[in-house]
Amino acid sequence: MSETQWLSVTLAGYVVGMIAIGLWASRRTRNQEDFFLAARRLGPWIAALSASASSSSAWFLLGVSGAAYTWGLSAIWLLPSALLGYLVAWLWVGPKLRRLAKQTGAVTLSEFLFGDYEVAGKNPVIRTASVIILVCFVFYVAAQFQGAALAFSSTFGLAPAISIGIGAAIVLLYTLLGGFWAASLTDTVQALLMLFVAVLLPLTCVAAVGGYGEIWTQLQSSGTAAERSLFGPNEGIMAAGFVIGMLSIGAGYPGQPHVMNRFMALRDMDSLRQGRYIAIGWMIIVLSGMLSLGFCARSLTAGIANPEQVLFVMSRQMLPPVLAGLMTAGVLSAIMSTADSQLLVAASSISRDWNLEQSRRHSQVLTTSRVVVTLVTLVACLVAIFAPQTIFERVLFAWHGVGSAFAPLLILRVCGFRVRGRFAIASQLLGFGLTAIFHWLPDTPGDIVERALPFLIALAVAIMGARAGQTK
Numbered sequence: 001m002s003e004t005q006w007l008s009v010t011l012a013g014y015v016v017g018m019i020a021i022g023l024w025a026s027r028r029t030r031n032q033e034d035f036f037l038a039a040r041r042l043g044p045w046i047a048a049l050s051a052s053a054s055s056s057s058a059w060f061l062l063g064v065s066g067a068a069y070t071w072g073l074s075a076i077w078l079l080p081s082a083l084l085g086y087l088v089a090w091l092w093v094g095p096k097l098r099r100l101a102k103q104t105g106a107v108t109l110s111e112f113l114f115g116d117y118e119v120a121g122k123n124p125v126i127r128t129a130s131v132i133i134l135v136c137f138v139f140y141v142a143a144q145f146q147g148a149a150l151a152f153s154s155t156f157g158l159a160p161a162i163s164i165g166i167g168a169a170i171v172l173l174y175t176l177l178g179g180f181w182a183a184s185l186t187d188t189v190q191a192l193l194m195l196f197v198a199v200l201l202p203l204t205c206v207a208a209v210g211g212y213g214e215i216w217t218q219l220q221s222s223g224t225a226a227e228r229s230l231f232g233p234n235e236g237i238m239a240a241g242f243v244i245g246m247l248s249i250g251a252g253y254p255g256q257p258h259v260m261n262r263f264m265a266l267r268d269m270d271s272l273r274q275g276r277y278i279a280i281g282w283m284i285i286v287l288s289g290m291l292s293l294g295f296c297a298r299s300l301t302a303g304i305a306n307p308e309q310v311l312f313v314m315s316r317q318m319l320p321p322v323l324a325g326l327m328t329a330g331v332l333s334a335i336m337s338t339a340d341s342q343l344l345v346a347a348s349s350i351s352r353d354w355n356l357e358q359s360r361r362h363s364q365v366l367t368t369s370r371v372v373v374t375l376v377t378l379v380a381c382l383v384a385i386f387a388p389q390t391i392f393e394r395v396l397f398a399w400h401g402v403g404s405a406f407a408p409l410l411i412l413r414v415c416g417f418r419v420r421g422r423f424a425i426a427s428q429l430l431g432f433g434l435t436a437i438f439h440w441l442p443d444t445p446g447d448i449v450e451r452a453l454p455f456l457i458a459l460a461v462a463i464m465g466a467r468a469g470q471t472k
Helices: 003-026 031-040 044-071 074-105 109-114 124-157 160-209 212-222 237-255 256-267 269-300 306-317 321-351 356-361 367-386 393-416 420-438 445-451 453-465
Strands: 417-419 467-468
Touching: 003 160, 003 269, 031 445, 044 074, 044 256, 044 269, 044 306, 044 393, 044 417, 074 109, 074 256, 074 269, 074 393, 074 467, 109 124, 109 256, 109 417, 109 467, 124 160, 124 212, 124 321, 124 420, 160 212, 160 269, 160 306, 160 321, 160 367, 160 417, 212 269, 212 417, 237 256, 237 306, 237 445, 237 453, 256 321, 256 356, 256 393, 306 321, 321 367, 321 393, 393 417, 393 420, 393 445, 393 453, 417 420, 417 445, 420 445, 420 453, 445 453
Parallel strands: none
Antiparallel strands: 417 467
16 A cells, blocks of 8 residues: 555544544543543553643654754754753652642642632632633644644645644544543553654664764764754853753743643552653653654755654655554644643633632533633634644744743742732733743744743742732
C-alpha cells in the first residue's frame, strides 16, 4: 500500500480506538467531579503521561523540531527550560497542590485558588480567571487545530479548513463522551505514540547523518555564525537576555490549569512520587528526540519552506510508508492530547467556576459543560482558519498568558499565603495583559520581555497583597 493508504488505515484504527475509550469513560462520568477530575482516581502512569502529553502539544513535535532546523544550536535551550518547569511542578508545587485541593474539595485550579473570594454573592476574582482561561485556550486550541491541518494537508493534500474540521470533530466527540476520564486515558495512549515517534525517527536520522559526533561537526561547519552559536545572533548582555527568556518558558508550567488538574486528580502521594520519574523521563526523551531531528534535517535536506513540516518531510524521506503513517498519527496524538484537556478546562471555567456556588449545589448537571466544550471548539476552529499563525508562536503566547496570570498566585498559595482579592485580580490582569501587549511588540532576545517580565510583575503584585491565611 502507499503512504496515503497506510495512513488512512492507521488513522481509522486510531480514531476508532479513541472513540471506544470515550464510550467506556462515559459510563464512569456521572457528575462534575467525574467530568472534570476523574473522581480523583488517577494512577501514576495515566497521570504522568497524560500530564506530559497535554502540556507538550504539537509544539513539542512540530515547533521544537522546526526551531532546531531554523535556529541551529541555540534551540538547545528549550530542553533545560522544559526540565525546569517539570522539576518545579512535580517536586514542589504538585505534592502541595494535591494535598490542599483534596482538603478543600476543589474541582478546578481556579476554584482552588479563588473559590473563597465571594463578595455579596459574586466572585469577581474567579470570573476574571475564567475570562483569561477562555481567551488563552481558544488560541491554544486553535494552534492544535493548525497542527492537524499541517498533518492532513501534507499527507492528503486537503484544504486547511477541511483538515481543521476533521481534527476538531475527532477531539470533540470523545471529549464530550467521557470528559476527564476520556481525556486522560486517550492522552496516555497518545503520549506513548509520541514517544515512539520521538525515538524511531530521530534515531533513524542520526544514523543517516553518521552519529551525534557528525551532527556536531556539521552544526559547527555549516550555516551562519548565529546558527553555530549557543546564543544565536546575541552577544554580551543580549545573550544573557536570550538565555533568561528561553528558560522563562518553564516558569509558566505551574500556571497551566490543564496540567495542574492532573495533580489534583491523583489518587495518592505514592502515585505522585512514581509519576514524577515517568513524566520527567518522558519529557527528556521526546524533547531531545525532536531537537535531534531538527539538527539532522539541516544536514539531510534543504529548502523546507515551512520549518514546522520537518517531521513530515523527514518521515517520508527516511521511513517506509507504514511507519511514515505512524509518524503523522503521532503528530495528531500530540494535537488531540492537548486540545481535549484544554477544552475541558475552558468548559469548567464557564460552566462551573462562573457561578461556583450554584454549580456546587447542582453537581449532577453536565449539559452546560458539554455545550461550552462545543462552542469553544467552534470558536477555536474559526481562529485557526481565519487568523493563522505559527504553532510555536501561538502556543507560547497562550502558555505565557495563562502561566503569568496563575503561576505567581499558585506559588504563593502552596507556600501558605492568600492574596487579597483586588491584588489577585490585578496580578492576573497584569500577567495576562502584559503578555498580550508584549506579544505584539517587536521581539527581544529570547522574547525575554514577553516571557519573563509579565510573570515577574504579576508575582510582585501578588506578593504585595499576600497575607498568611487571609483572602480579602
